[in-house]
Amino acid sequence: MTRTVLVTGGAGFLGQACARRFRAAGWRVVGLGHGRWTDDEARVAGYDRWVNAGVTAEALTGLADLGQNLRAVAHCASNGSVPYSLEQPLDAYERTVGSTVMLLEHLRRHAPVAVVLYPSSAAVYGAAPDRPLLESDTPNPVSPYGFHKQMVETLLAAHAACFGQPAVAVRFFSIYGPGLRKQLLWDASGRLLSGESQQTFFGTGDETRDWIHVEDAAALMLHLANRATAAPVIPARLEIVNGASGERVTVREVLERLARLLGSHAEIRFNGTVRAGDPRFYLAAVERMHATGWRPETSLDDGLADYAAWARAARPPAP
Known part of the structure; x- marks a missing residue:
């Protein structure tokens, strides 16, 4: 049976790169995001099915039919700007943390074994020394953007521990x-x-x-999805991996x-x-990424x- 991946924030920079990469690898790709595309335009963007909506309860209810066919979610829906998080912290919170709360509740009910792939950020490390940053380092964010990313990681860890929802947070550095x-x-x-x-x-x-090309970022998301779904049993935990060149x-x-x-x-x-x-x-420590x-x-x-x-x-x- 063809594996299905849901890409939230699917009209965005990383979302579209993920869609193209997953589809080329044989996944069925369903997209959720803000883009009034025709079916042909959605296919060009990498989607087999496209829903023009944010990550809301109503939009997710319309995707309940994916059920157990949904094996992975590339959760790219988020506020993507540090300055915006300083200017509009409440809206930035809703776009990043609020959307994740909605998604995780939907998955808890309808797709409890789908692995959540979350593009987190080096902003979680925040003010840090001039050395390679390890996934085990204590977070020290210096902007609402970084705090919101850390909050999402905590939500993912909570749902893994309490409800068995597997997840991988990729702390991407500078994607370009x-x-x-x-x-x-x-x-x-x-x-x-x-x-x-x-x-x-x-x-x-x-x-x-520490820069990473968007095609490499999308390839890492696909690699981690393949690695998780190939396992006989997906571990119900949050895994954290730096995504960077080192x-x-x-x-x-x-x-x-x-x-x-x-x-x-x-x-x-x-x-x-x-x-x-x-x-x-x-600067990322990339040994854990290499170990995958x-x-x-x-x-x-x-x-x-x-x-x-x-x-x-x-x-x-x-x-």
């Missing part, structure tokens, strides 16, 4: 790739293509990040590489101001070249 129209690389590409001779960015430039790169270096790829000669400067919710150092039998395939050089080619077409230089 074609189609991402927000965050540092999108903002920087627009500015670097503007033709101006210098550009000033927040911070010192010495902040470190490569430490400064913000300055990433922007300089991006500028070269975009053909920009702009001088890159930094204002020394640290924005609220932005930790200084992010998976490693990312896209190098940062290739991934940035991929992103720059897309950004150049999506954001042509100003006349």
